[in-house]
Amino acid sequence: MIADFHFLRPLWLLALAAVPLLIYLVTRRGDVRSQWQDMIAPHLLDHLLIDKGGKRRFQPVHVTAALIAVAAIAAAGPTWQRERPPFVEDTAPLAIAIDLNPTMNATDVSPTRLERAKLKVQDILDRRKGSRTALFAYAGSAHMVLPLSDDAALVKSYLAALSPQIMPVEGKDTAKALQEVEKALANETVPGTILFMTDGVERSAFPAFGGYQGRNSLMVLGIGTAEGGPVKTADGGFLTDATGAHVRAKLDVDGLKALQSASKAEVASVTSDDADVSWIIRRIQTNFAAKTAEGLTRWHDLGWWLTIPIAVFGLFWFRRGWTIRWAVYLLAATSLMGSERVEAADNRFIDLWLTPDQQGRRAFEQGDFQGASETFADPAWRGAALYRAGRFQDAIDAFAESDTAESYYNQGNALLHLDKAEEAIAAYEQALKRRPDWTDAQKNLEIAKKRKADKDKQEQDAQQEQAGIDPDQAQFDDKGKKGTEATVQGGPQTADMWMRNIQVSPADLLARKFAIEAKEAAP
Known part of the structure; x- marks a missing residue:
C-alpha cells in the first residue's frame, strides 16, 4: 500500500509554498518592534512598547496556513487504492475442469469424490451469482462441457450429468485438459482462473503446469483422503483387483505438494465445510x-476525506461564543420540527457541502443504487445507478441523453437484459462507429447477434411444431430443392444455445459429443 501511494494531481502541491510565505508576511506585519526598530533607538523602544515582544503561540494565521496546506494536499488527490468502473464485471471468468477417472467414484469422501466435487461447484456458482463459469471434463481425453456462461441453472444441469461412463478414452491427461481450457479462454478480454478438481495430477503433467505462460491463474483442489476408500462402479458394486479385493484409491498428497513446488499453481484439498469454497472465491x-489492476481499474481519489479537517479548521473562524449559541439554536429548532422537516433540513445541509453528483456517488458506493439514481445529475452515472438497480428501461433513457460510444455501449448492455437483441445490435454498432477498435463492444455485438439467431431459431422451431413438423426429424426436399440454405456453427461459442434446444438427456448428449471429439482428435 505504501508503494502505491501517490498524488493524482501533484501540481496542486505547489500551493504548499504559500504556507511559509503567508506566515512570514503576516508575522512580520504584526511585529511592532520590527516596524519601529529603524526609527527609534533600541534602548528607548523597550520602554515604549506595551507588549515587549511576547507573542501568542497560536494565531489565526496558523489556522489559515494549516487550512491551505490541507486543502492543497486534498486537491492534489492522494491515493493508494484502485476503484473499478461501474460496467466492468466484479468477478473474473472461471473455468472448472473436473477429473472423471473411475477413482473419482471413491467413497472416502461422502458420498463420493465426484459428487462432493459437484456440490463444491454448486456452492461456487451460488457464491458467484451473475459471473461467467465454464465447465470441462477430462480423463484420457479432455472436452468442454459448457463455454463461459452466466446461466448457473444451465451449468448445474450439465454438471449433474458428469460421470466416468461418458468419457471415451480411459486414463488421465491433465496436461491435455489444461491445453483445452486455455484454448477456450484465448479470446477472453480479461484474465480468468482455471480450477482443476481431481484426486491427483500425474507427474507427466508437471512440465505443462511448470512452464505455463498464460495469463490465467491456475488452481488445483484435491478431492479425497490420504487413507483412500473403495471405488464404486456403475452397477452399484465396487471396483476389485485381480484377487477380488476392493481397490482402494488414495489421494495423491505427495504429488499435489510436488506440483505446488514445481509450478505457480495454488493447491488445496477439499474440506467438509465451505472453507475450501471461500478459499477459491478469495x-x-x-x-x-492483481492482473487487471493496470488495464481495467483506476485510482480512487481519497482527497475528499481531508474535507473533514478542513471543516474543523474552518470552525476556528467563528467568533467566540457565537458557535455555541448557533448549536443551541439548531438543536432547539430540530427538536421542534417533525421528522420529515428534519430530513429536509439534513438534505439542505448536505447540499451545502456536496454536489448532486457527489451525493449520488456516495450513495452508489454504499450500494444504494435507487437513491443514487434519484440524486445523480450526470446522465451517465444516473444510468449506471439505474442499471445496477435493475431498472434497465430507465437506464436506457438516461444513457440516451448523450451521443457517445460509451452511451450506446451501455444502452446495448441494458437492452440485452431486456431480451431486445435486435435493438442491442443497433446500439453496439453505433458504439463501434464512434470507437471502431473497442474490443468489448465487438464482443458484446457478437453475443447479441448469437442471441438473436437463437431466438429466431426457437421461433422457427415453434412454427414448425404448430405445422405438425417435428424439429428433431430431418426433412428432405428432394423434388423442389427449395430448402433454406444455412451454415450451422458448431464451435464452443454456440454450444450453450445448442444444448438448450437439444431433446436428449445431458448425459447422452455429452457422451456422443465427447466420442465424436475424441475420434476427430485421434491420429
Missing part, C-alpha cells in the same frame, strides 16, 4: 484484481 478475486 483467490479468484485476488488474482483477477
Whole structure:
C-alpha cells in the first residue's frame, strides 16, 4: 500500500509554498518592534512598547496556513487504492475442469469424490451469482462441457450429468485438459482462473503446469483422503483387483505438494465445510484484481476525506461564543420540527457541502443504487445507478441523453437484459462507429447477434411444431430443392444455445459429443 501511494494531481502541491510565505508576511506585519526598530533607538523602544515582544503561540494565521496546506494536499488527490468502473464485471471468468477417472467414484469422501466435487461447484456458482463459469471434463481425453456462461441453472444441469461412463478414452491427461481450457479462454478480454478438481495430477503433467505462460491463474483442489476408500462402479458394486479385493484409491498428497513446488499453481484439498469454497472465491478475486489492476481499474481519489479537517479548521473562524449559541439554536429548532422537516433540513445541509453528483456517488458506493439514481445529475452515472438497480428501461433513457460510444455501449448492455437483441445490435454498432477498435463492444455485438439467431431459431422451431413438423426429424426436399440454405456453427461459442434446444438427456448428449471429439482428435 505504501508503494502505491501517490498524488493524482501533484501540481496542486505547489500551493504548499504559500504556507511559509503567508506566515512570514503576516508575522512580520504584526511585529511592532520590527516596524519601529529603524526609527527609534533600541534602548528607548523597550520602554515604549506595551507588549515587549511576547507573542501568542497560536494565531489565526496558523489556522489559515494549516487550512491551505490541507486543502492543497486534498486537491492534489492522494491515493493508494484502485476503484473499478461501474460496467466492468466484479468477478473474473472461471473455468472448472473436473477429473472423471473411475477413482473419482471413491467413497472416502461422502458420498463420493465426484459428487462432493459437484456440490463444491454448486456452492461456487451460488457464491458467484451473475459471473461467467465454464465447465470441462477430462480423463484420457479432455472436452468442454459448457463455454463461459452466466446461466448457473444451465451449468448445474450439465454438471449433474458428469460421470466416468461418458468419457471415451480411459486414463488421465491433465496436461491435455489444461491445453483445452486455455484454448477456450484465448479470446477472453480479461484474465480468468482455471480450477482443476481431481484426486491427483500425474507427474507427466508437471512440465505443462511448470512452464505455463498464460495469463490465467491456475488452481488445483484435491478431492479425497490420504487413507483412500473403495471405488464404486456403475452397477452399484465396487471396483476389485485381480484377487477380488476392493481397490482402494488414495489421494495423491505427495504429488499435489510436488506440483505446488514445481509450478505457480495454488493447491488445496477439499474440506467438509465451505472453507475450501471461500478459499477459491478469495483467490479468484485476488488474482483477477492483481492482473487487471493496470488495464481495467483506476485510482480512487481519497482527497475528499481531508474535507473533514478542513471543516474543523474552518470552525476556528467563528467568533467566540457565537458557535455555541448557533448549536443551541439548531438543536432547539430540530427538536421542534417533525421528522420529515428534519430530513429536509439534513438534505439542505448536505447540499451545502456536496454536489448532486457527489451525493449520488456516495450513495452508489454504499450500494444504494435507487437513491443514487434519484440524486445523480450526470446522465451517465444516473444510468449506471439505474442499471445496477435493475431498472434497465430507465437506464436506457438516461444513457440516451448523450451521443457517445460509451452511451450506446451501455444502452446495448441494458437492452440485452431486456431480451431486445435486435435493438442491442443497433446500439453496439453505433458504439463501434464512434470507437471502431473497442474490443468489448465487438464482443458484446457478437453475443447479441448469437442471441438473436437463437431466438429466431426457437421461433422457427415453434412454427414448425404448430405445422405438425417435428424439429428433431430431418426433412428432405428432394423434388423442389427449395430448402433454406444455412451454415450451422458448431464451435464452443454456440454450444450453450445448442444444448438448450437439444431433446436428449445431458448425459447422452455429452457422451456422443465427447466420442465424436475424441475420434476427430485421434491420429
